[in-house]
Amino acid sequence: MNPLTYARARDAAEAVRFAGARDATYLGGGTNLVDLLREGVERPAALVDVTGLPATITKRRNGGLLIGAAVRNTALAEDRDVRTRYPVLARAILAGASAQIRNMATVGGNILQRTRCAYFYDIDGSRCNKRTPGQGCDAIGGFNRTHAILGASSACVATHPSDMCAALAALDAVVHLEGAAGARTLPLTELHRLPGDHPEVETLLEPGELITAVELPPLASGARSAYRKVRDRASYAFALVSVAAVLEVKNGRVKDVRLALGGVAHKPWRAREAENALRGGPATARAFRAAAEAELDAATALHDNGFKIELANRTITAVLAELAGRK
Amino acid sequence: MKNVAIRINGSAVAPPADPRVSLLDFLRETLHLHGTKKGCNQGACGACTVLVDGERIVSCLALAVQYVGRDIVTIEGLAGQDGPHRLQQAFIEHDGFQCGYCTPGQICSAVGMAAEARRGLPSHVTDDLSARRIALTRDELRERMSGNLCRCGAHNGIIAAIAETYARAAE
Ligand SMILES: Cc1cc2nc3c(=O)[nH]c(=O)nc-3n(C[C@H](O)[C@H](O)[C@H](O)COP(=O)(O)OP(=O)(O)OC[C@H]3O[C@@H](n4cnc5c(N)ncnc54)[C@H](O)[C@@H]3O)c2cc1C
Ligand code: FES
Ligand code: FES
Numbered sequence: 001m002n003p004l005t006y007a008r009a010r011d012a013a014e015a016v017r018f019a020g021a022r023d024a025t026y027l028g029g030g031t032n033l034v035d036l037l038r039e040g041v042e043r044p045a046a047l048v049d050v051t052g053l054p055a056t057i058t059k060r061r062n063g064g065l066l067i068g069a070a071v072r073n074t075a076l077a078e079d080r081d082v083r084t085r086y087p088v089l090a091r092a093i094l095a096g097a098s099a100q101i102r103n104m105a106t107v108g109g110n111i112l113q114r115t116r117c118a119y120f121y122d123i124d125g126s127r128c129n130k131r132t133p134g135q136g137c138d139a140i141g142g143f144n145r146t147h148a149i150l151g152a153s154s155a156c157v158a159t160h161p162s163d164m165c166a167a168l169a170a171l172d173a174v175v176h177l178e179g180a181a182g183a184r185t186l187p188l189t190e191l192h193r194l195p196g197d198h199p200e201v202e203t204l205l206e207p208g209e210l211i212t213a214v215e216l217p218p219l220a221s222g223a224r225s226a227y228r229k230v231r232d233r234a235s236y237a238f239a240l241v242s243v244a245a246v247l248e249v250k251n252g253r254v255k256d257v258r259l260a261l262g263g264v265a266h267k268p269w270r271a272r273e274a275e276n277a278l279r280g281g282p283a284t285a286r287a288f289r290a291a292a293e294a295e296l297d298a299a300t301a302l303h304d305n306g307f308k309i310e311l312a313n314r315t316i317t318a319v320l321a322e323l324a325g326r327k
Numbered sequence: 328m329k330n331v332a333i334r335i336n337g338s339a340v341a342p343p344a345d346p347r348v349s350l351l352d353f354l355r356e357t358l359h360l361h362g363t364k365k366g367c368n369q370g371a372c373g374a375c376t377v378l379v380d381g382e383r384i385v386s387c388l389a390l391a392v393q394y395v396g397r398d399i400v401t402i403e404g405l406a407g408q409d410g411p412h413r414l415q416q417a418f419i420e421h422d423g424f425q426c427g428y429c430t431p432g433q434i435c436s437a438v439g440m441a442a443e444a445r446r447g448l449p450s451h452v453t454d455d456l457s458a459r460r461i462a463l464t465r466d467e468l469r470e471r472m473s474g475n476l477c478r479c480g481a482h483n484g485i486i487a488a489i490a491e492t493y494a495r496a497a498e
Contacts, residue, residue: 006346006392027393034349034388035369047346049393074382078448083456094451098474099440100376100385235451235473 001037008049012178012212018048019208020180026050026210028109029072031101036114040123041131050210051106057081063218066176069108069211073164074099076107086216088225088244092167092262095229098236108211111165111175111191112203115158115266116238117147129155130199145304146240149296149312150265156199157302159263160192161238166262167227169270170244171216179209188214189260192267199266220256223248224326228319229262230311239263241311247323249283257320259295264312271295274316283324285317292316333394335360336404342392350394351375351386354401362402362431366476373475376432376439377401383439385474402431405438414438417488425479433475433485440471441493463494 006027009015018024024046027033036042055070057079065081076082077093093102096110119126119138127136139147139157147157165188173188191203219225225246231237242262248255257278259271274295281287292313299309332339335358343353351368354360354377366374368387375386378400405412414434417423424430444461452470453461461467468486477485 001347004346006390008393027390029388030390030393031370031385031388034390037347038368047390051393074443074448078446083449087456090449090456091451094449094453098370098373098385099443099450099471100373100383100436100474101370101388103382103439104384104389235470 001040002043002045004037004044005046006049007046008052010052012053012210015048015050015053015210016178016180016208018046019210022046024048024208026108028070028106029101029104030109031097031105032109032113035121039121041114041121050108053212055106060215060218065216067107067214067216069106069176069213071107073097073102073105073107073110076164077102085219086167086171086225088170088227088246089164089167089216091227092163092229092242092244095227095239095242096163107164107214110162111168111188111211111214113160113162114202116161117158118143120158130158130195130202133198133200140302143304144302146238146263147302147305148265149299149301149305149308150261150269151194152266152300153195153197153199155197156195156266158195158199158266160265160267161263162268163227163229163239163242163262165192165268166239166242166244166260168214168216169260169268170225170246170258171219172258174215174217175211176213176215177205177209178212179206181206183212185215188268189270195266202266219246220248222250223256224323226319226323228315228322230315241308241315243312243315243319245316245319245323247283247320249324252283254278254281254283254287259316259320261312261316264299264308271316273297278320283320285321288317288320288324289313291320331395333391333396334398336400342395346390346392348391349387350377350389350391350399353391354386354399360401360403363435364428364431366428366432371476372429372432373436374429374432376436376475378435378439381439381442383436400435402435405434412438414488414492417492418485421484421488421491422481423484423488424477424481429475429477429479429481433472433477436472436475437489437493440468440489444471444493463490465490468494 025044366372
């Protein structure tokens, strides 16, 4: 690990000021960044610790929630309002990592965690356009069982590994940012980028921009939500495919639906094709399957990950059927 | 010394000058507390689990400087004056280990786990997210302890020891 300095910010303004002063990286729980520093994938000159920023979850007047970026993953999944009103979010978090890691990980760090593509971490042995732009991608011709089936490019097939982000995408979460140029907000679905020719640029964040909070809009009272994660073992493994779904059915028809997939793309994948196919139509297993296929129509398989396409089809269908059948 | 020191098993200790030092390396190499083990050094095995203000974390991914002002308990700090912690005793009785390498992490993790369950934190296998009481069934224990791997495959004894210590008490 390269030498670096450490400073703990007391509030967002101080964090942004510290980060602007030198080549700095924000430090959350460190569960991803410490690994990246050790491997030499990231080499900042300074760390600005943002775990001392507000870690509160507050109710908004419109019925939504405002979640501080420093809230730990465990605390978010434990929150009464999240458990009762946004179960998809509690379930997604509880399906991720281990209890120890969830106790450390922050909401901001979870959103900005980096891919688990093994070639990205293998500095000495592998080429990676995300790590070293222009170098080439050894995953494309390599072992790519866990890689992307949607939205990938000839430069990068890495996936965004977050469970929590799939739920946030389905919930239309809005990310609050603060930077040298002031505060702004971005929908979570627009925060992360697809790789295109520049997989090293992963988000629309400006240099030094800080996530301060995540806002959840209220859910309609008839809406139900669920998360299903498919992985290689029953616990403590990243998603091969995951589905976050919010569904509102009225008189047998889909009044509203929001779907997002994890583990399949360079960003949390909002399944708008499927949503469009479903909205206003019958809430039947057949319609769910057709909608899933409409979404996965654009999917492409690499050498080892073709199974993910049918897996995604089936998981979407199963989650929607489960939600439609629930009283 | 609250704002400049880390409390480790009750003693105030100055943090390392180099921010790159992990809490795990600080415990083992500076403080010579060798109970906490290094398995993978990347968050994947749980051997390095310690308690921070009663919550379990993996110390290999923790930078020690981040823990100034916090209260750390390692396996060395668990036993009381009058002998081993009751969970340590249960591990002995149930053969909860073979080589013993994962054991300090398993025990610290289980102590943190029990506190989480007591305050009603659900897990991936909890059916009812809104439930206020958690029954520590075998499935719950296995899920909640999945962050601690045992290469010797002593998991059955480990779960039996934890169940005897915490699940029976909760029933
Ligand atoms: C063994 C293991 C298994 C895992 N399994 C899963 C899994 O199954 N599912 C899953 O979803 N995740 C999994 N994870 C990943 C884990 O969820 C992330 O490492 C964690 O959420 C990152 O949060 P953190 O606070 O520790 O971030 P850090 O590691 O501190 O930071 C991550 C990134 O976010 C940036 N950052 C942090 N906070 C802010 C902020 N407020 N504003 C701007 N930038 C910020 C940092 O600069 C850094 O680039 C696993 C991790 C490990 C080690
Ligand atoms: S050594 Fe920390 S989790 Fe393996
Ligand atoms: S007892 Fe040997 S690793 Fe668990």
